[in-house]
Amino acid sequence: MLSKDFLEKLYNRYNKKSFVNSDPIQFLYRYDKAPDIEIAGLIASSLAYGRVAGILSSV
Structure with a gap:
């Protein structure tokens, strides 16, 4: 099972607009x-x- 700290680190790392391009x-x-x-x-x-x-390509 994934720890809360690990998930928080992932969230903080990837919860940025630059990752959704x-x-x-x-x-x-x-x-x-x-x-x-x-x-x-x-x-x-x-x-x-x-x-x-x-x-x-269509939106």
Whole structure:
């Protein structure tokens, strides 16, 4: 089982906008309001499931 400290270190290391450039989650940073972020995340993840390259080129 992974320790809390290990997971916290991973979170702090990778929870940065610079790490999402190749991921559909990058589109969530365009919005400020939580409902907008949730909707964008749902749409991006639904469209990108298994096809990250395709969604990045079409959005």
